[in-house]
Amino acid sequence: MPPKLAEIVEEFASAPREVVLEMLLEFSDAVPPLPAGMAAHEGMEQVPECQTPFFLKADVRPDGTVTTHFDCPPEAPTTRAFAGILAEGLAGADAAGILAVPDDLYATMGLAQAISPLRVRGGTAILARLKRQVREQTE
DSSP, X not given: OOHHHHXXXXXXXXXXXXXXXHXXXXXXXXXXXXXXXXXTOTTOXXXXXSSSOOEEEEEEOTTSBEEEEEEOOTTOHHHHHHHHHHHHHHTTOBHHHHHTSOTTHHHHTTGGGTSOHHHHHHHHHHHHHHHHHHXXXXX
């Protein structure tokens, strides 16, 4: 797992439950805006498992590093927090590091005790689709 993401996972896993929701809200503000050409979600994949419209795109560069793009409305702070966690935790990561992220990332973070199973399922789907895009571009 990329070191920055591992650090975020550890922060969440060791935080008291009442602090986890505050931490999620902070990450919901950490989602970088989309580049102008992607504003209409051009070339992005929708994640239908999410209750709210959520779009993502992974671009593997020739040097193996991955650029991620996420879009989710501000009215969905928990789902948007998943994007913020991945955006920050995977910034500068290479394809192998992203593919090594455990599928049960959000359970490892302790989020299953703080948010609904439906939201955890959405976050898990976001990660799965991101990893699939990376895998398809590296095969």
